[in-house]
Amino acid sequence: MFERVLVANRGAVARRIIRACNSLQCESVAVYSDIDAALPHVAEASHAERLPGYQPVDTYLNGETIVAAARRAKADAVHPGYGFLAENPDFARDVEAAGMKFIGPAATWLERMGEKTQARQWMQANGFPVHAGSEVIRDQAMLVKAAETIGYPVMLKPAAGGGGIGMTVADDPGSLKAAYATTTSLAERTFGRSTVFLEKFLQRSRHIEVQLIGDGETLMALYERDCSVQRRHQKIVEESPAPEIQRSDIDDLSSRAVEALVGYDSLGTVETLYNEGRFGFLEMNTRLQVEHGVTEEVTGLDLVGLQMRIASGDRLSTLLPDRPEIDGYAVEARLYAEDPESLLPCPGHLSVFRVPDMVSVRIEASYREGNTVTPYYDPLLAKVIGKGATREAAIARALIALRAIEVKGVKTNAQLLCRILESARFIEAKLDTDFLSDLL
Structure with a gap:
């Protein structure tokens, strides 16, 4: 070690x-x-x-x-x-x-999956399902033709991007040029490259991702997470296991991810959109995921520790000879310092910041009382994870914890998170990426 x-x-x-x-x-x-x-x-x-x-x-x-x-x-x-x-x-x-x-993974994997169209081509060539999309757009003529081939609405995405930044929807030919200008500009400013590509924009989709761990020889899927509740294409609520999807479909997705990524040598996550009973590749995150704690809670594993031990030379077959069974349910809510109306960051001094110590609740905080949330970095205050034998129990514990957190000095999205978790639609697991816009 x-x-x-x-x-x-x-x-x-x-x-x-x-x-x-x-x-x-x-x-x-x-x-x-x-x-x-x-x-x-x-x-x-x-x-x-x-x-x-x-x-x-x-x-x-x-x-x-x-x-x-x-x-x-x-x-x-x-x-x-x-x-x-x-x-x-x-x-x-x-x-x-x-x-x-x-x-982390070898630099070759970081390169292979870092450029989105290249990652998409790799996964498709290795038998993983993809939704309709394009190569990197070279000019206006290619842009128009690609959109017509894919069919409106289309999503324009930075080829070198991530985190939902710069993604723009064009509903028809009349909005395509403006969407292209917006995405290329944001891509250049944020990622240093203005290259973009198109994908079919699938409304009312589920965001389902598979957690992987490998050592270059062995690769294992550690179940899935549902990350469908998002704002500005960024996740704010995650859970595992994914509700209301056939286990056999999830198992097939996991197997195909493992088959497509033979030789992968660290933690990684394959993200997909699930629409009308079909999964399609979205991107691969070649790193520890923000929401890794959800998987840790339902498997009992220390993913970070495993990642470190693999990097030090230990073999996955020794560390994890068998995949653990899923134990219960976990629901995570991301508490941000942000204006609840605009959902924009709200920096300030944390004159009060107290989090509860509760059974079956895990809180990972970025700050402590007296710290300052600055405008320079991500305004995540804490990740709140509720664990339970049932999904209902996990939701209830996350809600109790969110209501018990005390914050003064900055505005937060705590009330919005509570509103999400206690809504009938969330409780009934009627989830999709339009959930929050419908709620608001």
């Missing part, structure tokens, strides 16, 4: 990785921007390294600075968490070139 791991991230995910380091009896190194010095992950780590500045590009997105910090700290491995540099193949190579282990 590694002796010292640098955690190249912040907030809730950094704290989660530090806990995994503690359980594996290896030291942890936190990194922090100037504005994050008081965050709990800094105090909880064995060591800490400053990243000068506060803008993401100067700190958590600055691979050169992070590698230098890891060298100073004498780390023998780097865990990127999620977001920031987690899926950047150049960063992975730089870490390895510096004599440290990158805790």
Whole structure:
């Protein structure tokens, strides 16, 4: 096992990785921007390294600075968490070139799945179902022809993007040009590349994803998560197992994901859209997923610990000779510092921030009382996971926990999350990606 791991991230995910380091009896190194010095992950780590500045590009997105910090700290491995540099193949190579282990898949997998059209082509060539879509759009003529071939409405997506950023819907030829301009502009500003592609826009779909873990020789599917409740194409409620879908269909999806990704060597998630009884590939996240805790709760596994042990050379066949059975249900709600009306980030000073300690409830917080939520990073305050023998019990526990959290100094989406979880439609598992727009 590694002796010292640098955690190249912040907030809730950094704290989660530090806990995994503690359980594996290896030291942890936190990194922090100037504005994050008081965050709990800094105090909880064995060591800490400053990243000068506060803008993401100067700190958590600055691979050169992070590698230098890891060298100073004498780390023998780097865990990127999620977001920031987690899926950047150049960063992975730089870490390895510096004599440290990158805790994640090989850079070739990061490249293969990082460009969305290339990932789509790979999955389709390896027998995984896809919905109608295009290659990277080269010009206006190709744009118009691709949209006509796919059929309206179409979704325009950044080819190098993720996180729901820059995705725009064109309902008809009249709105196509404006949607293309919007998506290319956002793609250039956010991801540094203006390339886009088209997919059929499937309304009232379910977002179903399969959790994978592999070591390059063995690959295992650890069940699925339903992430259909979203705002601005970003997940805010996740659960496992997915309700109201035949188990045989989920098992078939999982088997096809494993067959398509032979040789994959870390944690990864295959995301799909489920529409009219058919799954279609959406993207693959070659990293630890934000909602990994949902799977941990229903399997009893430590996914982060397993990922680290695989990176250190342990074999999955030894660590996990058999796939565990699903035990109960888990529902996660993401608590954000955001305006409940506009759903836009709401930075501020957390004069009060108290979370309950409850049985069958797991809360992973990014902050503690007295911290400041800044406008520079993701405004996630905490992930709240309810666990129960039944789906109803899991929902009830998540609701109780959300109502018990005390926050002053910033606005939050707590009331919206409660409204979602207690709605008849959610309780009846009538879920799709239009759920929130219908509710509001």
